[in-house]
Amino acid sequence: MPLVRPFETSFGRQTVRDVLLVRLRTDVGDGWGECVAMADPFYSSEYVFGAEDVIRGYLAPALFAAGDVTAEQLSALFAPVVGHRMSKAVLEIAALDAELRAAGESFGLRFGAVRDSVDCGVSVGISPTIDALLDEVSGYVEKGYRRIKLKIKPGWDLEPVAAVRDLLGDAALLQVDANTAYTIADVEHLRELDRFGLLLIEQPFVEEDIRSHVALALAIETPVCLDESIVSTEVAIDAIERGATSVINIKAGRVGGYLEAVAIHDACLERNVPVWCGGMLETGIGRAANVALAALPGFTLPGDTSASDRYFEEDLTDPFVLRDGRLDVPTGPGSGVTVREELVHDFASRAPVELRE
Ligand code: OSB
Numbered sequence: 001m002p003l004v005r006p007f008e009t010s011f012g013r014q015t016v017r018d019v020l021l022v023r024l025r026t027d028v029g030d031g032w033g034e035c036v037a038m039a040d041p042f043y044s045s046e047y048v049f050g051a052e053d054v055i056r057g058y059l060a061p062a063l064f065a066a067g068d069v070t071a072e073q074l075s076a077l078f079a080p081v082v083g084h085r086m087s088k089a090v091l092e093i094a095a096l097d098a099e100l101r102a103a104g105e106s107f108g109l110r111f112g113a114v115r116d117s118v119d120c121g122v123s124v125g126i127s128p129t130i131d132a133l134l135d136e137v138s139g140y141v142e143k144g145y146r147r148i149k150l151k152i153k154p155g156w157d158l159e160p161v162a163a164v165r166d167l168l169g170d171a172a173l174l175q176v177d178a179n180t181a182y183t184i185a186d187v188e189h190l191r192e193l194d195r196f197g198l199l200l201i202e203q204p205f206v207e208e209d210i211r212s213h214v215a216l217a218l219a220i221e222t223p224v225c226l227d228e229s230i231v232s233t234e235v236a237i238d239a240i241e242r243g244a245t246s247v248i249n250i251k252a253g254r255v256g257g258y259l260e261a262v263a264i265h266d267a268c269l270e271r272n273v274p275v276w277c278g279g280m281l282e283t284g285i286g287r288a289a290n291v292a293l294a295a296l297p298g299f300t301l302p303g304d305t306s307a308s309d310r311y312f313e314e315d316l317t318d319p320f321v322l323r324d325g326r327l328d329v330p331t332g333p334g335s336g337v338t339v340r341e342e343l344v345h346d347f348a349s350r351a352p353v354e355l356r357e
């Protein structure tokens with residue numbers, strides 16, 4: 001699906017979102033899921049073709065062989081497959097969608113939502129120039145977004161952050177995301193971000209490097225927030241206890257599913273660690289589930305849950321529209337959104353792959 005504007009991060013520039021969708025046919029009805037894996041393994045090791053392959057070769061056969069199972073049982077069923085969390089997550093959410101549609105219950109109710117709408121932020125890519133960045137940010141502010149997140153990398157950090165802080169004023173919520181672009185040698189440089197009153201700095205160092213995040217957290221006033229590193233509840237608790245992260249970006253796909261995401265939320269709430277809902281440029285299908293997750297009580301910071309028009313000209317569901325800086329949590333059964341199947345067909349890069357028992 002073409003993006004309305006290119007999205008550049010420290011790991012690359014995207015002009016389209018290559019989306020793997022799963023439609024799960026069950027005896028109680030169909031469910032849909034959106035896999036958050038990107039086309040290339042640059043954000044994480046997972047990628048679209050890898051996801052398709054592991055679903056086809058391992059996860060779907062395990063599902064078929066299991067016979068009568070519930071969505072809740074899938075993580076144990078898939079446990080023999082190491083990693084591949086985004087692939088496991090899409091099957092789990094498709095199963096949940098089917099189950100909850102049959103039961104007449106929404107994702108929000110199932111996850112434990114306590115709000116009927118959620119505060120929204122927007123993730124702003126690296127721009128060709130500071131002027132272009134300020135134009136883009138101004139547009140989002142006019143639309144009502146409640147928090148701005150700037151993508152940064154070495155050579156694109158202090159200057160753009162200073163310019164945007166100037167534009168927004170001191171009170172505005174502003175944060176940065178490095179997508180692992182720095183090393184421990186950059187600690188002194190990153191300390192200079194302290195003067196901009198940022199909400200947090202997200203994932204400055206590589207996924208496995210908890211130790212350097214601890215060192216940065218000790219050196220800097222700005223709260224450190226992990227994204228890529230947080231792949232499970234155990235890792236989240238470990239990173240919190242070691243002082244590597246004082247805020248967590250929760251992405252259900254990265255942690256193996258929405259049920260694990262809820263568990264991380266619960267662990268963070270218990271420890272007074274604020275969380276927010278990350279995004280992976282989802283269509284309305286994935287967005288519906290993200291917005292339901294973001295309605296849980298511990299999600300106290302605005303998420304990367306932006307409106308459909310921030311990403312796509314046409315969404316695969318009815319568009320999510322920003323109202324006073326917020327998106328409504330769908331209330332219908334399952335995801336609460338209806339997939340526009342004709343549009344899915346039109347956008348499809350090839351015919352659907354059918355897997356059977
Ligand atoms: O690091 O949060 C990230 C998009 C793709 C991959 C990684 C990230 C992102 C974003 C965009 O920041 C969030 C969104 O608006 O969906």
Ligand code: MG
Pocket residue numbers: 177179202203227228249278
């Ligand atoms: Mg991130």
